[in-house]
Every structure is written in structure tokens, then in C-alpha cells.
Amino acid sequence: MKLTVNGEEQAVSATTLAALLAELDYEPDFLATALNGELVPAIERAECALHDGDRIEILAPMQGG
Amino acid sequence: MLSLYGEDIASRLLLGTAQYPSPSILAEAVRASGAGIVTVSLRRETAGGRTGGQFWELIRELGVRILPNTAGCHSVKEAVTTARMARDLFGTDWIKLEVIGHHDTLQPDVFGLVEAARILIEEGFKVFPYTTEDLVVAGRLLEAGCEVLMPWCAPIGSARGPVNPDALRSFRAEFPDIPLIVDAGLGRPSHAASVMELGFDAVLLNTAVAKAGDPAAMASAFAQAVEAGRRAFKAGPLEPRDMAVPSTPVIGKAVFE
Numbered sequence: 001m002k003l004t005v006n007g008e009e010q011a012v013s014a015t016t017l018a019a020l021l022a023e024l025d026y027e028p029d030f031l032a033t034a035l036n037g038e039l040v041p042a043i044e045r046a047e048c049a050l051h052d053g054d055r056i057e058i059l060a061p062m063q064g065g
Numbered sequence: 066m067l068s069l070y071g072e073d074i075a076s077r078l079l080l081g082t083a084q085y086p087s088p089s090i091l092a093e094a095v096r097a098s099g100a101g102i103v104t105v106s107l108r109r110e111t112a113g114g115r116t117g118g119q120f121w122e123l124i125r126e127l128g129v130r131i132l133p134n135t136a137g138c139h140s141v142k143e144a145v146t147t148a149r150m151a152r153d154l155f156g157t158d159w160i161k162l163e164v165i166g167h168h169d170t171l172q173p174d175v176f177g178l179v180e181a182a183r184i185l186i187e188e189g190f191k192v193f194p195y196t197t198e199d200l201v202v203a204g205r206l207l208e209a210g211c212e213v214l215m216p217w218c219a220p221i222g223s224a225r226g227p228v229n230p231d232a233l234r235s236f237r238a239e240f241p242d243i244p245l246i247v248d249a250g251l252g253r254p255s256h257a258a259s260v261m262e263l264g265f266d267a268v269l270l271n272t273a274v275a276k277a278g279d280p281a282a283m284a285s286a287f288a289q290a291v292e293a294g295r296r297a298f299k300a301g302p303l304e305p306r307d308m309a310v311p312s313t314p315v316i317g318k319a320v321f322e
Contacts, residue, residue, distance in 0.1 A: 006109040030118035032107055032150035037142070039149040057109065059150055060117020061124070063091070064106025064134045065081030065221070065271035 004055045017048035020056065032059045067266055069102075069213055069244055070159070070191040072130070076101045077261070078291045079132065079246065080284065081271025088123050090280050095127050098284035102130045104161055104269065106137075107151055132193060134161040139174070141181045148185050160185060161215070161248075163195045171221045171249075175202040179209055186210035195248050198232040200239050207243065214243055215269065218260060219250025222272040226256030230263070237264045254283075254290030261294025262302055 002011050005024070014020040017040055021028050033040045034057040040048045050056075067074045080100040085091035095103060105124060110117050124131065133151035138144035141164060148160045164181050166174025173196050182192045186209055194206050198216045206214060216236055219225035227233055228250070237245060247260045248269040257268045268291060277283035 005112075025113040026110065027115060027118050030121050030154075031110060032154035034146060034150060037146060039146060039153060041153045057150075059107040059154070060110035060114070061121040061154065062106045062108035062117060063081075063083040063085070063120065064104050064136055065083045 001050065001052050003050060003053070006056070006058055015050055016046060017050060017056070018045040020050060021045065021058070024058075026058060030060055033057065034059075067244065069193075074101045074130070074267075075099075076288070076291075077267040077295055078257075078288055079104065079248075079267060079269040080274065081269070082124065083271055084275035085280055088120070091275075092123060092127060093281040094274055094284040095129060097281040097288070098274065099288045100129060100284075102132050103127070104132045104134050104271070105155070106134050107147060107154065130159075131155050131157055132159050132161050133157065134195075135163045135181075136161075137165065138163060139165050141177045141184070144177070144181045145184050148181075148190060149188075152190070158189055159191045159193065161193045161195060173197055173217075175199060178202070179205045182206055182209040182211055193246070198229060198236050200236065203236065203240065207240070212243070213246065214240065215246045215248035217249040218247050218256070219252075221249040223250050224252025224273055225250055226252050227260055230259070233260060233265070234263055254286045257287055258290040258294035258297070261291055262297045264298045267291075 012023055014023045017033055036055050067077055076099045078098050078100050079102045080095055080098045081104045082091055133155050135144040135147040138147055144164045152158055162181055164174045164177040166172050178194055182194055185192050192211050193213050193215055194211050195215050196202055203214050218227040244266045246267040246269055247265050251257050251268055251270055252273050274280050274284045
């Protein structure tokens with residue numbers, strides 16, 4: 001399945017958002033996720049099914065003003 | 066004491082966490098500033114990356130309250146989604162709401178700001194809107210449910226200090242009971258003192274501290290200036306006069322001619 005993750009196209013085997021984070025070696029405790037422009041809360045990632053062409057944003061805490 | 070959305074805050078200085086030379090200097094600066102609130106943001110994490118987690122640990126060890134921002138968002142949709150993601154990650158319903166309307170000045174898009182504030186307050190967020198000194202916009206933000214306003218005093222990162230002090234004075238006079246935080250544009254401790262002397266409740270700084278030669282020392286200098294300005298406001302500063310007024314008594318002066 002092809003997804004756009006943080007603006008880059010990726011071919012992955014994961015079918016849920018939680019599985020995607022594991023496949024891409026993310027630390028899930030320190031992230032916020034969105035699917036096609038909408039928040040997916042951390043507690044809903046395991047049930048969040050992915051589909052070909054989905055756009056995923058994976059954000060982390062960062063310095064800010 | 067400063068109260069923001071029902072929370073008592075000991076310090077009237079809020080500090081940004083961006084642009085410091087290193088994480089340890091950031092930590093030193095936060096401690097030296099005495100800030101009780103720091104701003105943070107959300108950015109894309111690279112696959113396998115751990116920078117976000119490390120930064121988050123550093124902030125948590127400082128024991129300060131977190132105010133996530135929506136910096137860099139240019140649309141209502143972007144800002145609202147970013148705010149929701151920030152709440153999910155940081156576990157706070159506080160959000161510094163920025164909707165940027167102009168690339169060069171980073172002036173807020175005040176129309177989008179009011180719209181985004183309405184949406185987020187409906188969802189239970191405690192919104193800290195980064196706005197201009199426009200009184201009408203400020204009124205709309207209060208109608209939307211904002212309980213704090215954060216007018217700029219100059220463009221973000223410009224270090225110019227209050228470019229329109231008369232407008233800030235009017236802003237304070239118009240909203241005597243609303244906590245007002247000057248956000249953006251402060252360059253030097255004297256700038257911070259001057260807006261505190263006008264009666265603003267707090268200031269939010271970042272670049273002026275982070276880009277100083279010695280950020281921790283500058284953070285301390287700002288803390289003292291904020292305190293001095295606040296005390297001066299409470300003490301009732303003298304208004305400027307057009308002509309000289311002798312301070313030494315004239316009566317009783319000797320006559321030698």
C-alpha cells in the first residue's frame with residue numbers, strides 16, 4: 001500500500017496507523033498523528049485502518065515560541 | 066497574582082523554547098527566567114527519530130506549565146487540526162493560537178483567528194490568541210470566549226520593542242479586567258519593563274533571550290525588568306509633562322542681588 005507520510009510517498013505493509021508507527025520505528029508515546037488532515041487520537045491508532053493514498057502526519061514535540 | 070483561565074501563575078514572564086544554542090542552555094535560560102509557562106510546538110518527526118521525545122523529557126524535568134502553539138499555521142483548518150493534535154500529545158487544553166496572515170510581518174490573520182478561536186473554544190480549549198492591538202478584533206475574540214488576549218508589540222523576532230505604545234495604552238484601557246500578555250516583538254529588558262509599566266499583565270518572549278550572547282543572563286535580566294515594570298505600574302507612574310517643573314523647592318531660596 002502506498003501512503004504519503006509527512007509529505008513523502010512510502011510503500012508499507014501496515015494496515016493500521018499503530019502498525020505503521022511500529023513499521024517505521026517511531027516511539028508512539030511522544031507523537032501526535034493525523035489522517036487526511038484530521039487528528040487521530042493516540043488511543044484510536046490501533047483501530048485506525050489505512051487505505052491506499054492516505055496522507056499521514058506524524059508530529060512530535062518541538063521547540064516553539 | 067496573575068491568573069490565567071483560573072490557574073494562578075507565579076511569574077509574569079512566559080518564555081519560548083526555540084532557537085537556543087543547545088538544550089542545556091535552553092534549560093538554564095528557563096530556570097534563570099523564573100518562567101512558570103513555556104511555549105512549545107509540534108513538527109514532523111522523522112522515521113526512527115527520537116528528538117521529540119528527548120525534548121519533551123527536557124521540558125518535563127523543568128517542571129513548568131506547557132503552552133503549545135499553532136505557529137506557522139496560515140489557515141483556520143491548519144490551526145484547528147494542530148491545536149487538536151497538541152491537546153492529544155501534551156495533555157493540556159491550553160493553546161497559543163496563531164493564524165498567520167502575512168509572510169513578511171507574520172501579522173496574524175485576525176479574521177481566521179476569530180473563526181479558529183470560536184471552533185476551539187466550542188471544543189473546550191482555553192485559547193491564548195496571538196493578535197494585533199486592534200480593539201474590534203479583541204472584542205470579537207472575547208465574544209468568542211477567549212479569557213486572555215496576547216497582542217503583539219512588533220513583528221515576531223524583530224526585537225523592535227513597542228512600535229505603537231499609544232495603541233497598547235488604549236488596549237489596556239479598553240480591557241481593564243482581561244489578562245493581557247504582550248507577545249512578540251520585545252527585544253530588550255527595557256521594552257518589557259515599558260509594557261509592564263503600561264499595566265500589561267505579562268510578556269511572552271523567545272528570540273530576545275534565545276539569540277542573546279548569554280541566554281541565561283538575558284533571561285534573568287528580563288525577569289528583573291518585568292518585575293520592575295510591574296512594581297512601577299502598581300506604584301502609579303508620573304505622567305509626562307510638557308515643561309520643566311523644579312524638583313527642588315523654590316520657596317526659601319537665598320537672594321544675592
